[in-house]
Every structure is written in structure tokens, then in C-alpha cells.
Amino acid sequence: MAGPRFYFSLRSPYSWLAYRRLLGEYRDIAEQVEWVPFWEPDEASSAMLEQRRAKFPYSAMSRAKHLYVLQDVGRLCKREGLALRWPIDRAPVWEVPHLAYLVALRHGCxxxxxxxxxxxxxxxxxxxxxRETVADIARELGFDPGAAAGAGDDPELRLQGAAILEQICTDGVFGVPFFVHARSRFWGLDRLDEFAAHLRERAAPAPAMPVSVGAAVGLGVGSDDGHAGGCG
Incomplete structure (x- = not known):
């Protein structure tokens, strides 16, 4: 069974807020999940997905939703006491920062x-x-700025990125933040609490069951060789 996964996007303000909450309130959860980047594929990545017969489960938001997000994120940041500066995206190619994350992983960063x-x-x-912003981040962290800035041009990283995008399709991740464990799905910042409770509940040891003398007679390897829940 695949372990728990946190799909994050460097583009999404809700993903940023979920990231902050994970590290601030759920450090144990942050340390046990697999961190998987999510981004909207460019033309080249879309073609690679098509070759894999995968369809990316995401659609661009409407203008009305975009305006709502601006207002809603502003409220959330004010409540958390966060200073927010809205960026301006000029012809964004989201492979640039997200494939650079794979370079950072190679360097333990x-x-x-x-x-x-x-x-x-x-x-x-x-x-x-x-790309210069990504290069600056790599310099700050002490790994190759050229490799980070040019990650989108690296054929090996493109293939790795296509595999991640295919996993996104398989898991049905239609937005971020998105949390997955086995067949359970949790979407949105407001589902982080439930995801954390879900993982902690499954990590907790099962309570000891009192066993009567009569019931103990039938116990043995053959009585219930199923999973730990005992209901096989």
C-alpha cells in the first residue's frame, strides 16, 4: 500500500497556507507524508501525458472564482497575521519552479x-x-543555480515530471492542497485537520481486548490469520 501523500503547489496560496499549518501544528504528519509537487502542465508535459494515455484532472478557474480567492486568501492571511504580497505571473511555465524542486531533492535541499x-x-x-528567481533560491541554498534554473530543459527531469503528473492523474488530484492515504482523499486547507486525525488514528495501537477463559481455548495461529484489525 502506498504511503500518505501531500500534493502541494508552489503556485497555490491555499497550498502555501496548508504548508505553514503542517509545519506549525502537524509536524508529525509533515514528517511522515510524501511531498509531491502539483502543477499545470505546459504543452510539452501535456504531450508526454497524452502518450501515457493520462488526462490531467484540472481545469482553469473562472474569473468569479479568481476574485473570490483573492478575497478569501486575504481574509485568511489577516486572521493569521501574515503579510501577503500577491505576485504577478507573466506567461508562467510551472515546470520551471516545480522541476527545480526535483533538483533540490537530489541535493538534499x-x-x-x-x-x-x-x-x-x-x-x-x-x-x-x-529562471533567475529559481537560480537565486538555489544559490541561497547552496546547490547548482544553473541546474535549478534549467530544470525544465533537462530530458531526465521532464520524464520524472511526467511520471509525477501521471500519478496526479491516477490519484484524481483536481486541486491543491490535496491529501491522499490509501483510498481516502482530502481536498482543501479545511480538510487538513481531518487528514491528520485520519493518519493518527491509524497509527495508534489497537486497544487491548479482554479475553475470557472460554474464548482463549480456541485461540491460535489458525483462528484469525488476517490483518491486525482482526476482522478479516
Whole structure:
């Protein structure tokens, strides 16, 4: 069974807020989930997905929803006491920052890269699809800025990215933040609490069951060789 996964996007303000809550309130959950980047594919990535017979489960938001998000995120940030600077995306190619994350992972800088990219986008209002911004983040973290800035041109990283996008399709991730464990799905910042409770509940040891003398007679390897829940 695949482990729990947190689909995050460097583009999404809700994903940024979920990231902050994970590290601030659910450090144990943050450490046990697989962090999987989510981004809207460009033309090249879309073609690779098509070759894999996968259809990306995401559609662009309407203008009305976009205006709502601006208002809603502003409210949430005010409540949390966060200084928000809305970035301006100029012809964004989301492979640029998200494939650069894969470079950061190779250098053991994955968490630091996410933190720096979110800070650049949502606290400094920078364009993280600008290759120079990505290069600056790599320099700050001490790994190859050229490899980070050019991640979208690397054929191997493109293939790795296509595999991630295919996993997104398989898991039915239609937005972020999105949390997956086995067959359970949780979408949105307001489902983080439920996801955390879900994982903690499954990690907790089962309570000891009192066994009567009569019932103990029939116990043995052959009585219930199923899963730990005992209901096979």
C-alpha cells in the first residue's frame, strides 16, 4: 500500500497556507507524508501525458472564482497575521519552479527549497517562473543555480515530471492542497485537520481486548490469520 501523500503547489496560496499549518501544528504528519509537487502542465508535459494515455484532472478557474480567492486568501492571511504580497505571473511555465524542486531533492535541499520558493512568491511577490528567481533560491541554498534554473530543459527531469503528473492523474488530484492515504482523499486547507486525525488514528495501537477463559481455548495461529484489525 502506498504511503500518505501531500500534493502541494508552489503556485497555490491555499497550498502555501496548508504548508505553514503542517509545519506549525502537524509536524508529525509533515514528517511522515510524501511531498509531491502539483502543477499545470505546459504543452510539452501535456504531450508526454497524452502518450501515457493520462488526462490531467484540472481545469482553469473562472474569473468569479479568481476574485473570490483573492478575497478569501486575504481574509485568511489577516486572521493569521501574515503579510501577503500577491505576485504577478507573466506567461508562467510551472515546470520551471516545480522541476527545480526535483533538483533540490537530489541535493538534499527539498524542504529548504519549498520554504524559499513559498517565501519568494507569497511574502516577496516574486515571479517564481522567472529562471533567475529559481537560480537565486538555489544559490541561497547552496546547490547548482544553473541546474535549478534549467530544470525544465533537462530530458531526465521532464520524464520524472511526467511520471509525477501521471500519478496526479491516477490519484484524481483536481486541486491543491490535496491529501491522499490509501483510498481516502482530502481536498482543501479545511480538510487538513481531518487528514491528520485520519493518519493518527491509524497509527495508534489497537486497544487491548479482554479475553475470557472460554474464548482463549480456541485461540491460535489458525483462528484469525488476517490483518491486525482482526476482522478479516
Amino acid at each position: 527539498g524542504p529548504g527549497y519549498i520554504a524559499a520558493a513559498y517565501r519568494a512568491r507569497w511574502e516577496q511577490g516574486r515571479d517564481i517562473c522567472d
